[in-house]
Amino acid sequence: MTDAVINHIVNQAPAPGHRITFHRGSTSQSIDLAELHVAAGRVARWLTSLGIRPGDRIGILADNCLEWVLLDLAALRLKAVTAGFEPGKFTADGDVVARYDIALLFTDRPGSGSRVRPITEVAAASSGPDETALPDAVYSRDDIVTIKFTSGSTGTPKGLAARVGSIDSSIDAVQQAFRHGPGDDVFVFLPLSLLQQRYWVYSALRYGHDVTVSTYESAFAALRRARPTVVMGVPAFFDIARRIIESRAERITSATTREAALRDVARQVFGDRIRYLWTGSAPAPATVLRFFTDVALPIYEGYGLNETCIVSKNHPGAHREGSVGRVLPGKEVLLDQDGVISVRSAEPVNTGYAYAPPGESERVFPEYGVVRTGDLGYIDPDGYLYIRGRVDDVIVLDDARKIIVRPIEELMRESPVIGECVVYCPERTHLVAVVSPATDPADDEAISAHLERANALLAPDEQIRRVVVAREPFSIDNGLLTSQFKPQRKRIFEAYRREIHDLEGKTHAR
Numbered sequence: 479m480t481d482a483v484i485n486h487i488v489n490q491a492p493a494p495g496h497r498i499t500f501h502r503g504s505t506s507q508s509i510d511l512a513e514l515h516v517a518a519g520r521v522a523r524w525l526t527s528l529g530i531r532p533g534d535r536i537g538i539l540a541d542n543c544l545e546w547v548l549l550d551l552a553a554l555r556l557k558a559v560t561a562g563f564e565p566g567k568f569t570a571d572g573d574v575v576a577r578y579d580i581a582l583l584f585t586d587r588p589g590s591g592s593r594v595r596p597i598t599e600v601a602a603a604s605s606g607p608d609e610t611a612l613p614d615a616v617y618s619r620d621d622i623v624t625i626k627f628t629s630g631s632t633g634t635p636k637g638l639a640a641r642v643g644s645i646d647s648s649i650d651a652v653q654q655a656f657r658h659g660p661g662d663d664v665f666v667f668l669p670l671s672l673l674q675q676r677y678w679v680y681s682a683l684r685y686g687h688d689v690t691v692s693t694y695e696s697a698f699a700a701l702r703r704a705r706p707t708v709v710m711g712v713p714a715f716f717d718i719a720r721r722i723i724e725s726r727a728e729r730i731t732s733a734t735t736r737e738a739a740l741r742d743v744a745r746q747v748f749g750d751r752i753r754y755l756w757t758g759s760a761p762a763p764a765t766v767l768r769f770f771t772d773v774a775l776p777i778y779e780g781y782g783l784n785e786t787c788i789v790s791k792n793h794p795g796a797h798r799e800g801s802v803g804r805v806l807p808g809k810e811v812l813l814d815q816d817g818v819i820s821v822r823s824a825e826p827v828n829t830g831y832a833y834a835p836p837g838e839s840e841r842v843f844p845e846y847g848v849v850r851t852g853d854l855g856y857i858d859p860d861g862y863l864y865i866r867g868r869v870d871d872v873i874v875l876d877d878a879r880k881i882i883v884r885p886i887e888e889l890m891r892e893s894p895v896i897g898e899c900v901v902y903c904p905e906r907t908h909l910v911a912v913v914s915p916a917t918d919p920a921d922d923e924a925i926s927a928h929l930e931r932a933n934a935l936l937a938p939d940e941q942i943r944r945v946v947v948a949r950e951p952f953s954i955d956n957g958l959l960t961s962q963f964k965p966q967r968k969r970i971f972e973a974y975r976r977e978i979h980d981l982e983g984k985t986h987a988r
Contacts, residue, residue: 482646484623487683488554488615491515496660496682500544501692501700507544511683517604518551522612524603525552530581532557532613535625537583538597538671539563539570542691545600546670547679549584554623557615559639561625562671564961566954567635570594578625578637578833619643619825625832626673628784637833638784640673643825648787649677651806653685655793658708662753663688665706667697667715669961674787678710698722698747705749713762714898714963716755716777720769721894721916723747737772744773754778754794758802759962761865761884765892767799779803781865785842785849786821790863801862811855811863812848818869819851820844854882871967873903879939881909886932886940893928895921898952900965901942904979908943912974914952922947946977 492511499508509517530536536553538560540546553560561578568574570589583589584597617623621642627635658664664678666689682689692700697715711719726743733739745752755770755777762779770777780791781802789811792803805811810822826847830839842850854866867884874880883901890899890911897916901909913925925945933941948970952958958966958973971978 482617482642483649483680483684484554484617484642484646487515487551487680488617492683493686496686496688498544498547498679498682498688499690499704500542501690501703502541502543502696504699506700506703509544514547514551515683516608518548519555519612520606520608521548521552521600521603522555523608523610524606525556525558525582526610526612528582530556530558533559534581535559535561535579537561537563537574537578537580538585539565539568539574539583540586540597541565542667542670542693543586543597545584545597545604547676547691548600548604549597550624550670550676550679555612555615557617557621559622559624561637562627562669562673564627564635564669564671567627567961617642619646622828624673626784627671636831636838639828639832641825641828644787644823644827645673645677645680647808647823647825649681649684651808652677652788652791653681654807655791655796656708656754658685658687660686662708663690663704663706663751664708664710665690665692665701665704666710667692667694667700668710668712672961673784674782675710701748702746705751707751707753708756709748709752710756712759712963713757713766714760714959716757716770717763717766717891717897719747720766723769723773724894741773744770744775748775756780758782758788758791760964761888763888763891764800771799781863783821783849783851785827786823786851787827789821798858798860798862801858801864803863804861805857805863811857813856817854817856817866819853819855819865820848821851822848873901873909874906875903875939876906881940883909886936886942887911889932889935890928890942892932893924895924896928898959898965900967900970902971902978909941910944910946910978911942912946912948912970912978914948914958916951918951920947946974948974 494510494512496511497508536558538549550560570585570587572591575583575593583594586597619642622639624640625637626640627637666675666678668675678689690704690706723743727739730739752775758780778792779802782788789809790803790805796804808824812820830843852869855864857863867882871883872880886901887899890896895916896913898914899911901911903909929945958970
């Protein structure tokens with residue numbers, strides 16, 4: 479596999495003419511990919527001088543920045559292993575270093591310990607001398623290049639060592655579907671600690687296109703400056719974008735129709751070069767998918783887990799609304815009698831966790847190449863995969879009737895005044911929803927009106943008896959959303975346990 483993606487970007491300098499650009503706040507920084515390759519080599523030489531050898535682990539705990547990418551590429555050049563730690567979930571201290579066997583930890587946070595170093599050192603190293611030759615770095619499929627961590631929606635993040643074969647097969651499958659190349663600029667703003675976000679840097683180096691990296695806080699400002707062709711984002715991001723576009727369009731009087739106003743504003747927000755939008759990591763509401771289709775910004779939903787990487791994806795020429803696409807080459811979806819999904823990969827990410835509670839690897843990885851996902855779904859006659867929800871989110875009432883809560887939650891989220899909704903069944907007799915308001919203050923009257931409309935569309939057992947309106951919107955900062963903007967169900971339940979169980983309580987938690 480000498481010409482595979484990882485080996486290619488390690489051993490072949492990209493042709494000049496394509497750039498990686500970093501946006502943060504009002505500042506930006508851009509570098510040609512050919513220069514990036516050279517700079518990463520300098521950082522690799524510097525890491526060698528610090529004692530880093532093949533197989534050593536380099537930890538990175540920092541916001542998205544050029545130094546993050548340089549360290550990652552330098553580690554690839556040395557056959558070292560990166561561990562991307564998400565800010566907010568980990569701290570830069572000796573405990574993290576010891577727990578994950580980190581040789582050096584680079585961070586933009588306050589840190590302590592002899593093996594913790596400021597990431598700012600990398601910038602100086604990237605302009606150092608080039609005299610020392612780097613050792614050859616040729617990877618096999620089973621080599622490990624990074625430790626990635628789960629989103630932590632079910633507790634302490636689990637660590638998973640990612641094989642080269644899995645990375646290569648995933649990037650190759652995406653390239654077959656979307657044909658990224660000259661003229662493309664892929665916009666990335668989720669944390670680079672998520673391995674899948676680094677794929678787009680690797681893709682740019684391998685296939686010759688631009689890539690723009692931002693942070694979530696700077697994403698909308700960066701979009702206006704970057705004018706990308708592809709935007710990678712979770713459904714919550716696109717839902718926020720939809721609300722922004724609708725709000726601004728209401729103030730436009732020059733457009734001939736509301737549809738024209740929405741299209742004009744959509745291009746103001748995303749730029750005028752969008753080829754497509756990519757979403758995944760969590761279920762995308764049908765309202766969001768339809769909205770972007772209607773404003774002529776094609777959006778394609780896909781499906782995958784940390785443990786499987788990308789499994790299926792809608793793409794040009796193979797797109798069915800409501801599905802997460804056809805299963806990609808090298809993947810096989812297995813359905814048991816209850817519709818629970820397992821995924822078999824020709825090139826698995828790995829066959830077990832590197833860090834997880836006892837028994838967890840055996841539960842999730844039952845045999846080589848197979849992952850039990852815990853998701854419910856089905857495949858239609860044309861091969862499109864549909865996700866119905868998670869096994870853990872199936873509520874069993876006291877009459878043994880099973881309720882899948884995802885469609886109910888999606889129906890509630892269709893209201894513009896509801897940002898997020900999580901449904902519980904505290905007494906096994908009726909449903910209670912905790913909703914995160916989309917407005918400040920919450921519009922209790924509109925929420926109640928939408929609940930009435932939603933219940934009219936649901937079967938009697940599926941109807942929500944009571945709504946608890948959260949004291950503040952769910953967010954990453956308050957611990958009620960993961961970094962990929964998925965609701966932390968257990969934490970939300972604990973935060974509103976009293977209100978959920980209070981049969982005589984009000985319909986909100988204020």
